[in-house]
Amino acid sequence: MLDGRDIKLIDIIDAHPDIDPVDLAERFSVSDRSVRTYVRKTNEALGSCAQIEKRRGGGYSLRVLNASAFAALRARDAHAGQDAVPTTPEARVDYLLNDLLSRADWITVDDLASILFVSRNVITSDLRQVAATLERFGLVLEKRPHYGIRVTGPEMSRRLCLANLTLDCIIGTGGSASLDVIARCVSESLAEEDFQINSAAYQNLLVHIAVAVERIRANCYVPMEPEHLERMRSTPEYLIAKKVAAAVERELTAELPEEEIGYIAIHLAGKQTLYTPGSDADANLVISDEVWNVVSRMLEMVWNAFHFDFRNDLELRMNLARHIVPLSVRLRYRMRIDNPLLSDIKQRFPVAYSMALESSCILAEEYGNALSEDEVGYIALAFALAIERQKSERPRKNILVVCASGQGSARLLEWRYRQEFGTWLDRIETCDVAHVASRDLTGIDYVFTTVPLERKLPVPVREVKYFLDDEDVNSVRRILSGEAAAAAPLAAYFDERLFLGALDAEDKDGALDALCARVAEVHDVPGDFRALVQRREELAQTCFGNLVAMPHPVTPVTTSTFVAVAVLNHSVSWNGQEVRAVFLVSVSSLRDQKLDAFYRGMARLLTSREAIQKLVSNPDFATLLDVIDTYSPEPEKE
Structure with missing residues (x-):
């Protein structure tokens, strides 16, 4: 009888006649001597119907001696051998x-x-x-x-890990826990109760029940604390879970104990992703003081790290709180959920994703488990919505336009500014240069002048041409839309002294040690700077994917914002992800610094596959400046 190894050997040689012994050994990850042993044993199993032969000075080939007998042997043994042995x-x-x-x-x-x-x-x-x-x-x-x-x-952890494998591995060959039967039980029970569940959570629930049935048949049960089970009994999800369990027991003749019903209820309670306004999800949702305080801590962290102030944004608070109620269930029980929008979210909303990644450490600390990238992506959507809403709700500006002389020219300037910048303007006032000194500037946000002014004014002044060219239009637009007209380019935050190209680091700690030591040589940082960076690493991931990590202290501790960079000679594991480029960021602790443009530029740079590949291939400071200039230009208009 042929076993799995025999069939694999026959298939490879049949598909590659005269295959070199070295090539064959590499395919099995064994030595040439082991290959000879494999061939001998396979030939014994083949008997007189076929033989594997080796040409002198050449490779192995298959010679079929009795085609019908060989076909019968393969048909009899193929399923038992080939399906059971993985080859990758x-x-x-x-x-x-x-x-x-x-x-x-x-x-x-x-x-x-x-x-x-x-x-x-x-x-x-x-x-x-x-x-x-x-x-x-x-x-x-x-x-x-x-x-x-x-x-x-724990048994529950075993089940959750099993549920993340392929369905063939979960159920096994010949398993009786049919997903079709379970799907029918779940669908009918949810329909009777008019209980809505999204497709991803529905699939997770089916897999959970299938795994539970198989584990129960193996006499493996999941314990649940009595007080926790008692709390679950009072929820509407528990009543639905009882109905689902009864249907499964009836169809599969498998008895589900009360603890298993409790875990089905937990899956139902963790069904939601991001809250959708107008949905029925709010009907039985209770936002506790615990969740509200978690949201407060998240927004405080975003303020400290990004200098974006969402602390009084009630809509964002509510969206995050609604989302965290079911998310907390998923985190406590290590339930995973896919996010099909993840790559689009990273690409389209890099700053929001950075905020979600940073604030996710609060959730990890509170609920005992780090968020997956998929979960971070859903949190990012809430921040992206808040950022866009903040842009649209910015107060309009009042401006004074100063020209050389003449009422007609002043009116023309007023019309032009209203036409170009009306979205950001409330009141436009005009005057000639001779009357600027006596002008009351109360309520005026900016002065735009076509001629130099001899005296200083109590509000920002910007000189522009009478006939606004493209550069003037873009400059004025950045000022009025809230962008800093003279915002530092991204390259200004990088210092060649803080660049470590072609760094040999054995692991993540080695890379962080080298970067923090270099930072301490160049900047005045506290003695526990390395410990603060390590503390942030312990709370939640700082790797972006794309071979990039962006570590930073858990709290801002420097007066200036800067970035230290290490390009590693070989990839290291960074919480399970491969990393070649490390961007150690320290943001200013000064509250008056606007860092939104910095974070936008950094996010675009770190998520650009082309930029990182170019930097890794040419690990020098000139290449870094080139990719910054090429792949992270500051937008002129939001």
Whole structure:
């Protein structure tokens, strides 16, 4: 009988006649000697219907001796062998996760290598990815000499990790917990109660129930604190969960204990993503003092880090609070949810995403788990809406336009300014240069003059040409729309002394140590600067994806804003993501600094794949300035 390794070997050789022994060994991640052993054992299984032969000085080929017998042998053994053995690193990791999560006993690395027909070194490498995945769910890959390895951790965490694997791995071949049957039970129960649930949460619920049924059949149960279960019994979701559980029990002849009903209710309670105005989601939603205080802390953090003041924005507060009620359930129970808009959110609203990423550490601290990028993306939508609303609600400005002389020319200027900048203007007043000194400027926000003024005025003055050219129009528009006309370009925040190109760092800590040491040499920073950066790393992720991380102190501690950059010779793991470019940011603690343009430029730069690839390929300061200039220009109009 052919096993999975035999079938894999036959398929490879059949598809690549005269395949080189070295190539074949690489495909199995074993030595040439092991390949010879594989060939010998496969030939024994093939018998007289076919043989694998090696040409002298050449490679391996398959010679079929009896076509009908060979076809019959393949048909009989293909399903049992080929489907059971993964052939790619990704498939092996999924297989290992499913195997280790489903077993309670120990298993050795050598046994796993034998099962998957690869070397011990390959399994050891795959297990590093397995351990990283388990860690995200609060599970540990325990190792013990002479025993082997096993997964340790709460049963609920095992289930949540299983639910994130492919459905084939979750249910297994021949599992009786049919997703179609469960879907029918859930759909009918929710329809009877007129309970709405989005598609992503619906799929998560189906998978949760399927995993629960399989684990219960293996006598693995999830405990729940009695007081917590008592609280769940009083919720409307619990009554619906009872109806779902009864239907599942009826269809699948599997008894679900009350704790399992409680966890179905938890899934229903964590069903929502971002609150949608006008939906029915508000009907039974209670925003507690705890949630309200969490929102306050988030907005305070955004103010400290970005100098955007949303602390009195009631609509943003309500949107975040409504979203956090179900989000807190997902965080407490490590429930994951996909965000199909994530890449678009990062690209279109980079500043809002940065705000969400920064404030997510408050949520992680409060509810015990870090937010995934998908969850951060949903929070970013709330901030993006607030930013856009803040732009549209900016108070209109009153301006005085000064010209050389003549009422006619003054009226012409007034008309031109109203035409170009009417969106941002309330009142336009005009006067000639001779009367500026006696003019009452109460209520005037800006003075625009076509001629030099000999005396200083108590309000900002901007000289422009009589016939406004494009440069004047853009400059005035930035002033009136709230942009700083003389805002520092992004490159001004970078210093060649704070650039570490081609840095050798073994890990994240090594990169941070080198950057913080260099910062301390150039700037006056507190002695605990490195500790403040580390504290921020512990609260929530600072990696953006795109091979980039943006660490920073947990609170602003410097009088100026600057960026230190390290380009690493090889990628390091940064909370599970690969990073090659590190931008250590320290923002000014001075409240009067406007940093919105800085954050917009940084966000565009860090999310630009072309910019980062160019910097990584040419790790020098000149390249950094070039990509800043090319990929993060300041917009002239919002």
